[in-house]
Amino acid sequence: MAKRSLRSLAVQSRRVLVRADFNVPLDVRGRITDDFRIRATLPTIRxxxxxxxxxxxxxxxxxxxxxxxxxxxxxxxxRLEDLLGMPLRLLPDCVGPDIEAAVKRLTAGEVVLLENLRYHPGEGAETRDQEPDFADRLAALGDAYVNDAFGACHRADTSIVELPRRLPAAMGLLLEREIRAMEAILTAPKRPLVVVLGGGKVEDKIGVVLHLLPIADRVLIGGGAAFTFLKAIGYEIGRSRLDPKQLEACREALARSPEKIVLPTDVLVAPDVASPAGSRVVPVDRMPPDWVGVDIGPETTRRFIEILRGAATVAWNGPMGIFEVREFAQGTKAIARVLRERSGQDATVVVGGGDTVAAVQQFGFAEGMDHLSTGGGAMLEYLEGKELPGIAALPEAEG
Structure with missing residues (x-):
């Protein structure tokens, strides 16, 4: 069933606790290097x-x-001050008498930011018993609760699952968009549905592959994840990333739907990830034993693009190679380019995962994409068919 929307929540003059996902990357000087998640929450705040x-x-x-x-x-x-164009206070903690007093003094339309929730052990699902009153102390700060943190919904942290049990609650505008995008893939998608999976960890992707095989028309696998699949077939993969614990699951997926899973036929290899000058393209059955795979090859890229140009719905999570190195970024860039083109035509394109979104932004293709998800692990677990604790905790829509 649909979850209660922010639009149905009484908020006038009420203190509304907004659980956002401001877990943004910082450089060594503490400066934000990507404010995507902050900007994504602005519609709810405004x-x-x-x-x-x-x-x-x-x-x-x-x-x-x-x-x-x-x-x-x-x-x-x-960063919020810059984006909202107004002064904004950061309170020195997230619970306590002084924080309660400061929140009570807020006026209608005013915004305040509390300090890092994880400064308290009571926030974590595994450490909650160290601070059992944390949920009650946090709930005392609000009259209502809004969850807009899709990227944290797969975790059963106190602010995610306990606050909706203590306060009138609803999903924020970002969370609503995220759920709609995920459901567009899982529930009656426009066909053909093509899933593109990459990145390094097969263990994060294999559950999605197995769950989506009955739904998807094609599943394209690149990046480091492809090498465990290639090893499962029997290919030499050199020093490429391998997850031996997932070999049997990869064989199971390939046995279930060999016609749906599309693996690389050629790859870009290098003697070392730090040696782009010596890289070369080889067929997947001729990979040098001491080399490492760093990107999909041009033949694979052309094949993937051909399939994607015929897709009506696309879900992409995980880059095709080590895109941070210019010489190893061509496969990822080509996929990002064609998906931006398809977004502007008649296809629905959903892109998620921190590295994938960062790559799309780096290449200048973010503008025009149908949906860039703020969730990496949350997106994968949703597409795997798992119930996300943060969404399950919210009340159902009335009527």
């Missing part, structure tokens, strides 16, 4: 401001072991 809510933003950042200052949300506050 909607609440326009409807007179007293907005209290909460999020985690990284995995602090204590209160490391480098994991403060101060850089997020600065």
């Amino acid at each position: 909607w609440l401001m326009e409807h007179g809510a007293r907005v209290v933003l909460i999020s985690h950042l990284g995995r602090p072991k204590d209160r490391e200052p480098e994991l403060s949300l101060a850089p997020v506050r600065s």
Whole structure:
């Protein structure tokens, strides 16, 4: 059933706790290198401001072991100020009497950001018993709750699953868009449906492959994930990434639907990932034993593009190679280019995963994509058919 929407929540003059996903990458100087997740939450923040809510933003950042200052949300506050065009306070904690008093003083349309939730052990699902009153203390700050953190919905953290049990709750505009995009893939997709999977970890992708095989028309596998599949067939893969624990699952997937799974027929290899000058293209059955696969080859790229040009729905998670190195980025760039073109025509294209979205942005193809997902693991688990704790915790839509 559909979940309750932000639009049906009474927010005028009420303190609304907004669980955002501001877990953004930072450089060594603590500067944000990609504000995609922050910008994605702006429609929800602005909607609440326009409807007179007293907005209290909460999020985690990284995995602090204590209160490391480098994991403060101060850089997020600065970026939000720029994006919203208004001053915004960062309170020094996320619970406690002083924080409650500051939140109570908020006026309609005002926004405040609380400090990193993970500074408290009570936020984590595994460490919740160390601070059992954390959920109640957090809930005391709000009159209502909005979840707009799709990227964290696959985790059963306190702010994700306990707050909806204590406050009137709804999904934010971003979470609503994310669910709609995922359902467009899983429920009666326009055909043909093509799934493109890459990246390094087969263990993150194999569940998606097995779940989507009955649904998808084609599953294209590139990146580091392809090499475990190629090894499962019996090919030499040199020093390319291999997950031996997933070999049997790869064989199972290939046995189930050999006509649907499309693997590389050629790859770009290099003596070392740090040696792009010595790279060359080889067929997958002639890979040098001591070399490493770094990208799909031109023949594979052409084959993937041909399939994608005929697709009506595409889900892509995981780059085709080590796109951060210019010489190893051609496969990923070509896929991003054709999917941007298809987005502007009659296809529905959903792109997710931090590295994949970063690649699309790096190549200048983000503008015009139908949907760039803020979820990496959350997107994969949704497409795997798993129930995400953060979505399950929200109330059903009325009527």
